Amino acid sequence: xxxxxxxxxxAGESPAEAIAHVREINQGGVGGIVNLLGEHYEKRPPADADxxxxxxxxxxxxxxxxxxxxxxxxxxxxxxxxxxxxxxxLTRIVERASEEGVxxxxxxxxxxxxxLTLDAYERQATETDGGVGVCLQAxxxxxxxxxxxxASLPGKVRLVKGAYTPPxxxxxxxxxxxxxxxxxxxxxxxxxxxxxxxxxxxxxxxxDRAKELYEEHRTPFEIQMLMGVxxxxxxxxxxxxxxxxxxxxxGGRWPSYFYRRMRERKENALFALRAIAGS
Numbered sequence: 649x650x651x652x653x654x655x656x657x658x659a660g661e662s663p664a665e666a667i668a669h670v671r672e673i674n675q676g677g678v679g680g681i682v683n684l685l686g687e688h689y690e691k692r693p694p695a696d697a698d699x700x701x702x703x704x705x706x707x708x709x710x711x712x713x714x715x716x717x718x719x720x721x722x723x724x725x726x727x728x729x730x731x732x733x734x735x736x737x738l739t740r741i742v743e744r745a746s747e748e749g750v751x752x753x754x755x756x757x758x759x760x761x762x763x764l765t766l767d768a769y770e771r772q773a774t775e776t777d778g779g780v781g782v783c784l785q786a787x788x789x790x791x792x793x794x795x796x797x798x799a800s801l802p803g804k805v806r807l808v809k810g811a812y813t814p815p816x817x818x819x820x821x822x823x824x825x826x827x828x829x830x831x832x833x834x835x836x837x838x839x840x841x842x843x844x845x846x847x848x849x850x851x852x853x854x855x856d857r858a859k860e861l862y863e864e865h866r867t868p869f870e871i872q873m874l875m876g877v878x879x880x881x882x883x884x885x886x887x888x889x890x891x892x893x894x895x896x897x898x899g900g901r902w903p904s905y906f907y908r909r910m911r912e913r914k915e916n917a918l919f920a921l922r923a924i925a926g927s
Contacts, residue, residue, distance in 0.1 A: 650902055657876035658685075658902040663705045666898035669875075670714045677886030678894050679715040681753060681872065685899035688723045692733055695726035699737040703744050710748030717751035719895065722765050727757075731764060735771075742772050746779050753806060756783040759814040766794060770801060778802030778843050785810035786830035787819045795833055799840040806846035806872060807833050831857055837867075844868040846893075850878050855885070 650658055659669040659682075670680035684702060689695045702720065709716055720741060726733030738754070745752040754769050756762065769782040780803050784791050787810035798805055809826050813819070820826045831854065837845045838861035847858045850873055862869055870891035873882050886892040 654902060657874070657897075659875060659896040659898040661898065661900050661902065663701075663708050663898070666705075666896060667708060667712055667714065667716075669896055669898075670716050671712070673882075673894055674715050676883040678882050678892045679717070679870075681717050681719050681893050681895045682709070683719045683721075683755075683895060683897045684724070685897045685901040686724045687721045687757070688728055689726070690728050692726065692729050695724065695729055695733060695737060699725050699741060702741050706741070706744045706748045706750055709750050717753060717893070718745060719753040719755050721755045721757060722761055722768070723757055727761060727764060734764070735768060738768055738772065742776060742780055746776055751781065751804075752779065753781045753783065756785055756808075758812045759788060759818055762788070762790070762794070766797070769803070770798075773801045773803035776802075778804070780804075781806055781846065783808055783848065784833070785812070786833055787812075787821075787826045788814060789818055789820065791829070791833060792836070795836055796840075799836075802843055804844045804846055805837060805841065806848045807837060808848035809851075827851070827854070830854060834858060834861060838862065838865045838869070839867075841867060844870065846870050846872050848872045848895075850874070850881075852881075859890075 650661060659666040666682050670682065673680060682705065684698060684705065686698050702718065705718065720738070722734055725737040725741065742752050754765060756765055766782065769780060772780045782803070783806040784794055785808055795805065807830065809830055820829055830849070834847065834854065834857060845867055847855060847869060849855060855871055858869055858871070861867070870893055871885055872893045872895055875894050875896040882892050882894060
């Protein structure tokens with residue numbers, strides 16, 4: 649059982665609990681992006697088990713009248729086992745998602761998996777005529793070129809600042825520089841993408857910039873935030889008429905995810921205190 653302190657960030661241990669949370673936030677106009685916790689499997693059995701769990705989740709979601717999508721990590725469904733295993737499992741998940749009318753996001757992990765993830769996305773986006781989306785990280789220096797590569801494809805892109813720490817030569821480390829890169833990527837995506845842009849950010853400045861870019865280009869967009877982070881803002885934005893989705897994880901592997909969120913909250917709090925002290 650998930651303790652109350654962790655339940656702000658994790659929707660439950662079972663698919664039924666995750667779907668119940670989606671139904672609850674739907675009442676406030678917020679959609680759900682359901683993610684089964686798990687990653688970096690080096691053996692095939694656990695990767696196939698999570699594939700099957702996603703297939704079962706999609707069948708459940710297909711029976712429910714809720715606003716939702718799913719998000720899958722490549723290393724969770726076999727990328728660390730082998731490219732063929734990953735491709736096979738991803739194809740089965742995307743096909744089932746299409747059958748059930750559920751949109752499928754492909755998460756981006758550390759920089760060593762970027763090429764394989766984008767190759768897989770390109771194949772799936774082409775075969776499903778845009779039924780999938782992929783995440784790109786602004787802290788990677790290569791991302792502007794990756795975004796240009798994806799612009800002509802059907803499908804959606806989610807832009808985030810980046811939760812991983814690539815080698816210094818491959819990434820921006822300064823927070824302001826990452827924010828600058830993120831804003832540049834937003835401007836390009838709103839200008840060049842037809843199928844939509846997901847603004848994966850809790851930064852009010854980036855969300856305001858996305859609103860301005862929408863007024864200029866009328867590119868469909870949605871705002872995506874984590875469960876347990878700026879929850880009131882999520883519902884307020886939805887009330888204002890914006891398309892908002894909450895990334896909500898579930899599953900028995902919640903402790904490591906919860907502790908990571910706690911570390912981030914501590915780091916963000918310390919950063920804010922330093923900023924106040926220096927002002």
